[in-house]
Amino acid sequence: MGARVHRWLQGTSLPLFTVYTMVAAFGTYFSMYAFRKPFAVGTYPGAIEAFGLSLDLKSLFIIAQVIGYAASKFLGIKVVSEITPTKRAVAILVFIGLAELALVGFALTPAPWAAGWLLLNGLPLGMIWGLVFGFLEGRRSSDVLGVVLAVSFIVSSGFVKTVGKWVLGLSVPEVWMPAATGLIFFLPLSLFVWMLAQVPPPTALDEALRTKRAPMDAAARRAFFLRFWPGLVAQVALYSVLTAYRDFRDNFAREIWDALGYADEPTILTTAELPVALGALVVVGSVMIIRSNRTAVLSLHAIMFVGHLVLIGLATLAFDFGLIGPATWMVSVGLGLYLAYVPFNCVLFDRLVAAVGSVATAGFLIYVADAFGYLGSVGLLLFKSLAQPTLSWLEFFRGFSYLSTVICGALYVVAGLYFWRRTTD
Numbered sequence: 001m002g003a004r005v006h007r008w009l010q011g012t013s014l015p016l017f018t019v020y021t022m023v024a025a026f027g028t029y030f031s032m033y034a035f036r037k038p039f040a041v042g043t044y045p046g047a048i049e050a051f052g053l054s055l056d057l058k059s060l061f062i063i064a065q066v067i068g069y070a071a072s073k074f075l076g077i078k079v080v081s082e083i084t085p086t087k088r089a090v091a092i093l094v095f096i097g098l099a100e101l102a103l104v105g106f107a108l109t110p111a112p113w114a115a116g117w118l119l120l121n122g123l124p125l126g127m128i129w130g131l132v133f134g135f136l137e138g139r140r141s142s143d144v145l146g147v148v149l150a151v152s153f154i155v156s157s158g159f160v161k162t163v164g165k166w167v168l169g170l171s172v173p174e175v176w177m178p179a180a181t182g183l184i185f186f187l188p189l190s191l192f193v194w195m196l197a198q199v200p201p202p203t204a205l206d207e208a209l210r211t212k213r214a215p216m217d218a219a220a221r222r223a224f225f226l227r228f229w230p231g232l233v234a235q236v237a238l239y240s241v242l243t244a245y246r247d248f249r250d251n252f253a254r255e256i257w258d259a260l261g262y263a264d265e266p267t268i269l270t271t272a273e274l275p276v277a278l279g280a281l282v283v284v285g286s287v288m289i290i291r292s293n294r295t296a297v298l299s300l301h302a303i304m305f306v307g308h309l310v311l312i313g314l315a316t317l318a319f320d321f322g323l324i325g326p327a328t329w330m331v332s333v334g335l336g337l338y339l340a341y342v343p344f345n346c347v348l349f350d351r352l353v354a355a356v357g358s359v360a361t362a363g364f365l366i367y368v369a370d371a372f373g374y375l376g377s378v379g380l381l382l383f384k385s386l387a388q389p390t391l392s393w394l395e396f397f398r399g400f401s402y403l404s405t406v407i408c409g410a411l412y413v414v415a416g417l418y419f420w421r422r423t424t425d
Contacts, residue, residue, distance in 0.1 A: 005198040018141040021199050025132055025145060026152045027192030028092065032128050033156035034185035035099045036065070038164030039106070039118070039178035040251050048112050057111055059385045062251045063378060064115035065122040070374030072126025076367040080130030081216045088131045089197035095124035095131075096189060103179035114175070126370070129345065130363040137350050137362045138202045143288035143296075146346025147281055154277040154338055157250055160185075162267060216364050224358060225368070231418035232365070235344075236372050238411035242341050243373030244380040245404045249337065251381075252393045259394040260326035272327065276334040280342050283307075287347055293355035294423040300348050301416030304340040305409060311336025313405030316398060333401060340408065344369055355423040 009017055044057040083091065102121035106114045136145040160181060167177045167184075216224070225232060249256070262268045283303060290296040315332035318324045324332070349362040349369075384396050 006200060009198060010200045014141060018144065021136065022145055022148045024192050024195035024199065025136055025149045028132050028189065028196055029128065029149055029152040030156040031185040031189035031192060032096060032125065033153060034160045034163070035096055035103065035182040036125050037157050038160050038181040041161040041164040041254060042174045042177060044111070044174065046111060054389065055385050059381060060112055060115050061118050063381050065118040066247065066374055066378050066381065068119035068122025069126040070371060070378060072123045073367050073371035073374055076127045076130050077221070077364065077371060079127055080134065080367050081221060081361055081364040083131070084215065085134065085201060088134055089193050092128060092131050092193050093190065095127060098124045100179065100182045100186070103182055107175045107179055130367055132196065133346065133366065134363055135196050135199045139206045142350050143347050144285050146350060147285040147342060150342040150345050151277045151281050154273055154280060158273040216361055221364055228356065228422060231415050231422065234411050234415040234418065236369050238408055238415060239344050239369040239373045240376035241404050241407050242337070242344070244376040245400060246337055246341050247377040248380060248397060248400065249334070255393040256397055259392060260330070272331055273334065275331055276338055279335045280338040283339055284342050284347060293351045294420070296351045297348065297355050297423065298416055298420050300343045300351070301412050304343060305412035307336045307339030308405055308408050311339065312401050316401040320398070352419065355419070
């Protein structure tokens with residue numbers, strides 16, 4: 001069966017190939033989130049005290065998982081860059097299985113020691129994105145494939161949390177809810193991974209238009225970074241702020257929505273993300289019509305800059321002055337965030353590799369950015385929990401919305417101009 005599907009994909013038209021690959025990638029990553037995010041819908045009352053400081057259990061659990069996820073990104077710089085295509089699908093299933101076993105360990109271990117299992121849960125999950133994206137990069141349709149893959153984590157985060165709340169409603173204990181939710185998604189995940197495994201490598205035409213992609217050893221990774229380090233450092237710093245902002249909004253979505261008056265509407269966690277996902281898909285996906293890779297790179301920086309300034313900075317100001325309601329504000333900042341965040345995870349680095357003309361992988365660049373991005377996320381969580389413990393989640397999020405607009409605005413300009421000067425059509 002697999003061989004027949006593989007041959008069909010090799011001979012089919014580009015639109016049919018794109019739709020098939022889109023479904024496989026979207027379904028795989030969408031299902032993966034069921035092993036990562038449902039635990040965040042729990043409340044986990046209680047706190048730990050140490051050295052005169054207090055940290056609530058939920059923050060401890062989130063920090064532990066994010067530390068594991070950050071460590072996974074550093075490991076992924078090597079693993080994702082070097083893994084051969086034939087091993088990707090098996091690696092995905094093995095890593096997901098390890099993550100589910102860690103959730104079982106979380107349920108069996110009393111707090112606060114259960115946090116160690118969430119760290120182990122994050123370790124394998126952090127490499128799934130790169131393994132999935134490896135099937136998509138370097139193709140004529142990589143822009144739309146990558147954006148659809150990114151849309152999966154926008155929609156799935158809220159959806160799996162909604163499923164998690166449903167599982168809690170079945171009287172499943174809070175500590176068992178994450179493992180139970182993951183188990184629900186294991187069979188569909190396996191089907192989508194099998195579909196991905198049938199996807200053939202890029203064609204000769206793909207390589208001519210988007211540059212050949214090949215595994216990168218340590219020497220190749222070092223040479224690429226040293227060649228473009230000023231622009232890459234600016235992009236990594238930018239992505240660190242975006243990741244911290246995105247993770248905070250995602251992990252404490254329930255608390256923020258509750259503070260805004262939506263405590264009795266659990267479906268808001270999913271429905272509010274639908275216009276965000278659609279908007280990001282349409283805007284970022286439209287870059288596919290730009291044939292010049294250099295122009296596409298600059299256009300993406302412009303989209304990120306304008307989206308962040310208007311939809312996060314100015315929308316937060318409008319919310320503070322009572323010009324827009326809370327739901328409109330949350331959808332606006334979500335769209336502004338993902339207009340900036342999504343390109344880093346799919347289109348931006350794929351186009352950048354094509355624009356500079358070096359044989360490389362976008363996965364390498366994604367994982368360098370991700371590694372430092374999740375360090376920024378850990379730093380933000382520790383700062384909020386230890387330095388600003390009395391400030392509400394909502395107020396902290398509002399303040400960080402303004403700060404991120406200023407910092408990211410400058411970095412968009414620096415990175416965009418640098419790569420405009422270092423690339424040619």
